[in-house]
Amino acid sequence: MLRFLTAGESHGPALTVVIEGLPSGLGVDRTALDADLRRRQGGYGRGQRMKIESDAVEILGGVRHGRTLGSPVTLLIRNRDFDNWRDIMSPDPQPAEAKARKALKHPRPGHADLAGALKFLKDDLREVLERASARETAARVAAGALAKSLLGASGIEIRSHVIRIGAAVVEGSAQPWGDLGAIEESPVRCADARVAEAMIAEIDAAKKVGDSVGGEFEVVARGLPPGLGSFTQWDRRLDGRVAQALMSIPAVKAVSVGGGFEAGMTPGSRFHDEILYEDGAGVVRPTNRAGGLEGGVTNGEELRARAVVKPIPTLMRPLRSIDMRSKEPRTASVERSDTCVVPAAGVVGEAMIALVLADAMLEKFGGDSLDEYLGHLEATRSQWRAFLARRPQEA
Ligand SMILES: Cc1cc2nc3c(=O)[nH]c(=O)nc-3n(C[C@H](O)[C@H](O)[C@H](O)COP(=O)(O)O)c2cc1C
DSSP, X not given: OOEEEEEOOTTSSEEEEEEEOOOBTOBXXXXXXXXXXXXXXXXXXXXXXXXXXXXXXXXXXXXXXXXEOSSOEEEEEEOGGGGGTTTTTOSSOOOHHHHHHTOOOSOOTTSSHHHHHHHXXXXXXXXXXXXXXXXXXXXXXHHHHHHHHHHHHTTOEEEEEEEEETTEEOOSSOOOGGGGTTGGGSTTOOSXXXXXXXXXXXXXXXXXXXXXXXXXXXXXXXXXXXXXXXXXXXXXXXXXXXXXXHHTSTTEEEEEETTGGGGGGSOHHHHSOOOXXXXXXXXXXXXXXXXXXXXXXXXXXXXXXXXXXXXXXOOSSOOEEEOTTTOOEEEOOOOSOOSOOHHHHHHHHHHHHHHXXXXXXXXXHOOSBHHHHHHHHHHHHHHHHHHHHOOGGGO
């Protein structure tokens, strides 16, 4: 129902994204879009480029006077660094010298460099990394901010927080929603101030020796209606769609929903969430180890999904590699790089989850205009209320 395509290179003129499927009449607040872009650029452990780029969205289509028209929305984010790359990344033919100046010949282990070179038969790895770079996630975050606007109008909110950086980890069960409200005040976007200090120390230690460090973040969505996604076909299961969305983020290597990896080591009697009913409150689940999804369908609880982020592959003390032409041993090329991107990856995770949830909401409630969509949502809500209020003799 909702689809989007991004385009653009890391040091090209701009990134663009086209989002199709949003209903007309949805408010578009450019400051909210820019705020999310800024959050993606922040976080302790980011490098020099974040000081050069200060991302801002330009809206090229699909919006009039602050509201969507129902046509595809086109967003553009200029690469401010392009000024330094004009001839190198020019779409028009240039002297060979311009290409040679920033050529990359020694593939970096952990990047797309080698796989992309073999795929496209290129020995200038620049032509691989320019698109494989996680700079592309800025466009996803802009699209995700529009999805959040639809979710916000539907009473759904999304937050993310960092659980682990290296050996510094928030122990124990899921952090309550209320603890995540001031997350942006933490330089590592961690809700536990003591663990945050340990995380900063992990990043400093890695940076000092030219290394990098990974970790884990969690995305939480609340206010979700039950019934999003479906168990009737494998590709309609929302857990699968959530997993793909998070796994598609560069550097994410594992994804879990709710209790996730704990599920394999906990007896069923201590894993599953019991079902109670209270007059007034309706169905009550005392725990949420399912992470809001049972059978690939939302069950009305908070959706909680986690992603593990690998240590970023560009190392200031590079690993062994080869020269793509001579095949002689070399150390991997070094591009300007961050030390840790886990806090930023969490912001990208929010955007990806927002896009998946907005798609699932439009699938269930549909509508060409926001009013029509909200009418469908409200009608279904009252059906649920009536359904749950029934007593056996009426069933
Ligand atoms: C927000 C964000 C920023 C990133 N920045 C860097 C970086 O500065 N240097 C780097 O080597 N990798 C960075 N990465 C990770 C690489 O883009 C990623 O590891 C690489 O493209 C290979 O993809 P894969 O790890 O999914 O296999 C970043 C990832 C994210 C999500």
